[in-house]
Amino acid sequence: MSTTRVPTINDLRVKLCYICREEERADQPSDNPPRAWTHPCNCTLIAHEDCLLKWIQSSQSNPSRAPNALKCPQCGTQYEIESDEPVILRVLASGNQVLQRFGRYFTVFGAAAAVGIVGTSVYVCLTAYGAWAVEQFIGKEMFDLILTDDPINWTWSAYINLPLLPISLILSRFTSGTSSMVIPSLLVWPPAPPVGERSRRLFEYWSKPENSSRIRDGLLPKYYWPPPPILFGVVGVPIVRSIYRHCFGNLYYKLLGTPMPTQRRGARPGLRFNEGPLIIRIRAVDDEGHEIGQDEEDGHPADEAPAPPAQDGAAAGGQDANADPNAAAVQAAEQLIEINASSLGRRIGGALIIPAIASTMGTLLFRLSRRSSLLRAFLGLRGRKATGLLPLPPWGRLALFPEEKELNMPWKQLSVFQQTRVGLKILVSAFLGGSRTWVDSDPVWWRNAVGFGLFVVAKDCIHLLHLWLAKRELESRRVKDRDFAGVDIRELDLLPSFAELI
């Protein structure tokens, strides 16, 4: 019987609290009131209940000790706590834990969302700009046909092309001498099929037999001018550009007496921007493959033509003068001008405003064309369409392209050879003729492109004039000579002839 009896805390002769180290003997109950004892674990440690609770509470409120708060420090047994823990407290505690966890997730997701929001708004801005630029460039009428104001109508490719537009515009400013890429990048649109409500109405109108027969009868004129936009962008622009560069180079040489540098910015690697008090310099890795330090002014290999910073321009000018005095003078003049023309904002702003410039110049040309039938023909302007007719659907001609019977047969009934032939034909006609969207609409894009070309020419000419005037000013500089009025004569070592005259 006695072997099965298990002793409890009340059977101990001496109780020693492992926390406060006070002891209580069973034979002399001293304290009044008596304090409660507890044996919470599997080893010999015992403690006052209030001491232990105090220790547990203090441990639980210390983050580094909290995991071990309910463990016996000696045997590691988990303490069991009984308490009035109403359901609501448990709910609150676990709710608190859940909230804590959610809070952590929120931190992560919040950061991600913030990045996402910023990214999205940048994307939206870029896209909106792209749409605006396209509208400016190809005109409202065609814009409504192939893009429309409502993004719902856009094809998926628009969501890629549009935001890339401002980026490519800006980039075109930073790669040397490729403003020619601007126009092609604005013309990437031709393959886009027409979208939007207006297009649907046109399609319905022209698909009625009585209307479509009118097209077949050749009621509408064929336009071979202006050139198809893809052809113009890919072939025409580079040709026109190289001819122009050549002519401009000749003019440059005649006016300034030195050949136009192939690279406008001289040999300095990287870019330099002048933002008032702040000078930004971005340097690329130079030809030899080693990186040039951030502020290292003398880091250039000696054999490269030095593109001196403004303050020692005179020295470098002198060095170049041995080779070609004219070139040195032009270089000096360029430096004078460039000091006020190298702001980053000026370049980016200048790039982004290109569509507006093109549109303005196009409108200007349109106004001028009222006075000149030659200009009207060059711009490909048409008279008003026949009254009562809706304009030809943009894809009209492509659809009824040839009289060829293949196209009137269902695609599946054609042989492989015929299929290839038709496919090729459509491809070639799209390249040479553009999609008919471009041919049948008012060719706003053409006059805008021409207008922008004229603007570039005018800008280059103004720059040239500026350069020429600056160079002449530099060459005509003289320092004003003064006599020695006000200087004590005795301090001057004068020729005898002067002394005689006095």
Place this chain on the structure above:
Amino acid sequence: MGSVSARRLAKELREIQSEGCPVGITLVDASDFSKWLFTIEVMGNSQYQGEAYTLQFRFDAQYPISSPAVQFVVTDGKEAPVHPHVYSNGHICASILGSEWSPVLSVIAVCVTLQSMLASCKKKERPADNDRYVRTAPDNPKKTLFHYDDDT
């Protein structure tokens, strides 16, 4: 001084005085219940043979619920032992002084643990981040959140 901590410290002191300290540990000063000083020597064969260090305990009113602030004395020409867990300002990176502290430990138990920490040392060197820590360390080592990376 809080009665619980004073009573417990008084009891610990009584035990030290009656039973004496373990070998190599000497009570130097326990004139009040806020600061005690010991000297520690490592007995037998060790890196610290023949060297004695002074260990300082500071107690607050919550002792033994809260751990004592323990460090080596580095003033008055005294120095902290060169040990991977002892900073040159005397602070000690030992888990029993922080997250592993429990009231079952006592002042003497802490002394013995630190003594064996020194005895088991293989190579005399300072902690890797000694300079950085000493520059910014608080006066009280308990305010430092040590990262205990091993058990030695």
